Amino acid sequence: MELAVLRDPPPFRFGPITRHDLVRYAGASGDFNPLHYDDEFARSAGLAGVMAHGMFSAGLLGSFLVSWVEDRHVRRFRLRFRSPVWPGDTLQATGAVARTHRAEDGAVAELVLKLARQDGSEVVTATAEVECP
Amino acid sequence: MSDDGAGLLAEWTHPVEWGKVREFARAVHDPRLGREPPVPPLTFPVVLSAEFIERFVSELLPLDRRRTVHGEQDYEYLKPLRVGQVIRCRARILRDEVKQGQRGGRMRLVTVEVKLTDATSGETIGFERMTAIEQEAPT
Numbered sequence: 312m313e314l315a316v317l318r319d320p321p322p323f324r325f326g327p328i329t330r331h332d333l334v335r336y337a338g339a340s341g342d343f344n345p346l347h348y349d350d351e352f353a354r355s356a357g358l359a360g361v362m363a364h365g366m367f368s369a370g371l372l373g374s375f376l377v378s379w380v381e382d383r384h385v386r387r388f389r390l391r392f393r394s395p396v397w398p399g400d401t402l403q404a405t406g407a408v409a410r411t412h413r414a415e416d417g418a419v420a421e422l423v424l425k426l427a428r429q430d431g432s433e434v435v436t437a438t439a440e441v442e443c444p
Numbered sequence: 445m446s447d448d449g450a451g452l453l454a455e456w457t458h459p460v461e462w463g464k465v466r467e468f469a470r471a472v473h474d475p476r477l478g479r480e481p482p483v484p485p486l487t488f489p490v491v492l493s494a495e496f497i498e499r500f501v502s503e504l505l506p507l508d509r510r511r512t513v514h515g516e517q518d519y520e521y522l523k524p525l526r527v528g529q530v531i532r533c534r535a536r537i538l539r540d541e542v543k544q545g546q547r548g549g550r551m552r553l554v555t556v557e558v559k560l561t562d563a564t565s566g567e568t569i570g571f572e573r574m575t576a577i578e579q580e581a582p583t
Contacts, residue, residue, distance in 0.1 A: 341494030370472030
């Protein structure tokens with residue numbers, strides 16, 4: 312089976328992330344946790360101010376993934392949240408094919424993905440299982 | 445299915461709305477924005493469970509948001525989600541345990557799973573699993 316079509320994608324940059332992004336994501340997702348829009352509440356939690364939703368960062372990495380492979384081929388997408396994103400951060404998404412193996416109905420590629428801040432620190436790491444038709 | 449009721453925490457239905465999908469796709473910078481009909485992003489199922497998660501975290505568990513972080517999110521996709529579908533969601537708790545943290549202090553780990561099925565055909569669309577981590581309150 313020919314798997315050469317699935318090449319490592321070029322990195323993609325998001326941001327700088329703004330409060331506008333956070334408010335838009337809150338409204339779109341329905342996640343109104345005050346940590347993401349209320350500075351006073353965020354400070355009461357020991358934060359410097361509002362932080363981005365973890366699922367906002369997850370959504371960005373999902374957008375990177377569907378620009379790389381067709382979503383109908385994605386079987387699994389597992390994300391781990393490593394550190395918060397703050398307004399002003401610039402993020403870079405990267406991805407690579409970790410390995411491929413044969414399954415009952417064709418080949419499956421295991422992808423590793425990462426969203427990192429401008430200083431290189433990890434924000435979200437993820438793995439995805441993708442069918443290779 | 446006979447085992448669907450086991451450990452069932454909540455059940456609800458939610459439509460996959462045209463405008464909501466487009467709004468969400470725009471918010472996560474989906475490269476397919478502008479397609480008609482809009483294509484639900486990979487993480488769109490959070491929209492279907494947002495009201496439940498709010499109630500789950502604030503009332504059912506509850507967790508203190510000031511001490512809680514989102515640890516992991518896991519999606520399994522069996523069938524594509526499409527605009528116009530009505531999705532039946534069934535939530536159950538996979539894990540609720542207290543562990544010793546690496547830097548001292550205990551933490552509570554809670555994983556909830558939402559199973560998504562097409563409310564009309566009964567086909568399983570996929571699974572969404574969320575893990576929250578609540579740090580122990582300072583003494």
